Amino acid sequence: MINVTTTFFPPLSEYNAQLERIWKNEWLTNRGELVQELEAKLCNRLGVQNALLMANGTIPLQIALRLLADKGEVITSPFGYVATTASIVWEHCTPVFVDIDPATLSIDETKIEAAITNKTTAIMATHVFGNPCDIEKIEKIAHKHDLKVIYDAAHCFDVLYKGQSIFNYGDVSTCSFHATKLFHTGEGGVAICNNDELFGQLNYSHKFGHDGPLKFKGLGINGKMSELQAAMGLTVLPYMDEIVSKRKAAVETYHQALNFDKLRTMEIREGAQWNYSYYPILFENEFQLLKTEKYLQANQIIPRRYFYPSLNSLPYVIPADVPLADRAAKTILCLPLSHDLPNHEVVRIANLVNESLNSRP
Ligand SMILES: *Cc1c(COP(=O)(O)O)cnc(C)c1O
Numbered sequence: 372m373i374n375v376t377t378t379f380f381p382p383l384s385e386y387n388a389q390l391e392r393i394w395k396n397e398w399l400t401n402r403g404e405l406v407q408e409l410e411a412k413l414c415n416r417l418g419v420q421n422a423l424l425m426a427n428g429t430i431p432l433q434i435a436l437r438l439l440a441d442k443g444e445v446i447t448s449p450f451g452y453v454a455t456t457a458s459i460v461w462e463h464c465t466p467v468f469v470d471i472d473p474a475t476l477s478i479d480e481t482k483i484e485a486a487i488t489n490k491t492t493a494i495m496a497t498h499v500f501g502n503p504c505d506i507e508k509i510e511k512i513a514h515k516h517d518l519k520v521i522y523d524a525a526h527c528f529d530v531l532y533k534g535q536s537i538f539n540y541g542d543v544s545t546c547s548f549h550a551t552k553l554f555h556t557g558e559g560g561v562a563i564c565n566n567d568e569l570f571g572q573l574n575y576s577h578k579f580g581h582d583g584p585l586k587f588k589g590l591g592i593n594g595k596m597s598e599l600q601a602a603m604g605l606t607v608l609p610y611m612d613e614i615v616s617k618r619k620a621a622v623e624t625y626h627q628a629l630n631f632d633k634l635r636t637m638e639i640r641e642g643a644q645w646n647y648s649y650y651p652i653l654f655e656n657e658f659q660l661l662k663t664e665k666y667l668q669a670n671q672i673i674p675r676r677y678f679y680p681s682l683n684s685l686p687y688v689i690p691a692d693v694p695l696a697d698r699a700a701k702t703i704l705c706l707p708l709s710h711d712l713p714n715h716e717v718v719r720i721a722n723l724v725n726e727s728l729n730s731r732p
């Protein structure tokens with residue numbers, strides 16, 4: 372069976388070597404040596420000034436919203452993973468959905484201004500599948516209307532925009548290190564923020580507000596990453612160049628082998644250096660998607676409908692008129708992509724997709 376992705380498992384002996392450090396330190400959490408080392412190594416690899424590791428990729432979104440969005444209206448994209456909308460609602464903010472640009476699948480920045488009201492406090496946009504939003508236009512709009520910008524950059528490990536890390540944009544950018552993501556710590560995540568004062572607030576907020584053992588700076592919650600998670604990250608990190616280059620080869624093979632007469636894939640924004648994190652294909656209609664999904668499953672290939680349904684149809688939000696996001700959600704399928712998908716399997720999967728589209732209904 373070939374799944375939509377495969378988690379990278381580093382050699383166990385290397386993970387054990389990191390665990391031995393933890394046993395020697397007798398220190399499991401509260402920003403230990405391994406967490407701090409992984410933060411430093413991530414800053415170095417990604418080209419960012421600071422990085423605050425957390426327990427998962429959702430809690431940094433929640434903390435950023437708590438600090439910046441003040442229970443207001445938050446403009447967001449209806450196409451993406453549920454975590455983005457859920458954290459907005461969970462933090463007592465109101466998601467306001469703006470339709471997407473169907474080529475890049477990210478929020479259509481030309482429609483943002485029409486959605487701003489006197490209750491709008493922030494824009495929280497997702498760089499879907501690691502494909503950057505129009506960062507410059509969003510920054511301009513935010514500046515003009517005095518709004519905060521939080522980027523859900525969960526898919527963006529290693530993505531560059533105009534030569535620098537995509538995490539350097541927005542007031543706060545976050546990433547997820549969940550086991551299904553490009554770089555992982557089992558569960559985990561990070562917040563990146565180039566403003567020292569705000570970074571300090573994120574820091575104390577993720578550790579109950581502690582300012583030393585006996586003093587509290589303000590309200591906080593528990594978002595800390597443990598040493599066990601950092602041990603996984605330190606073991607996986609040295610393999611990232613190899614992982615990305617293997618995925619790149621698979622993506623290039625898909626591009627060559629798929630017949631794009633009845634399909635399209637997303638357009639990577641100009642100026643971006645992408646990370647080959649997902650391989651989405653978009654069908655002409657949902658019927659063709661379902662037919663192809665079934666055909667692949669019958670051949671033990673398990674693609675995933677990332678992301679379905681569109682977020683404006685969640686039961687706890689006010690629905691919005693976002694036809695392009697609805698259409699993308701209904702017609703998009705992510706094909707298997709991982710570090711250990713051999714070229715001949717990519718060709719076989721592409722051929723099955725082509726066959727399914729050429730066969731009569
Ligand atoms: C995975 C993901 C998250 C949440 O990450 P977790 O680490 O699972 O909490 C948030 N946003 C997007 C777009 C994601 O894909």
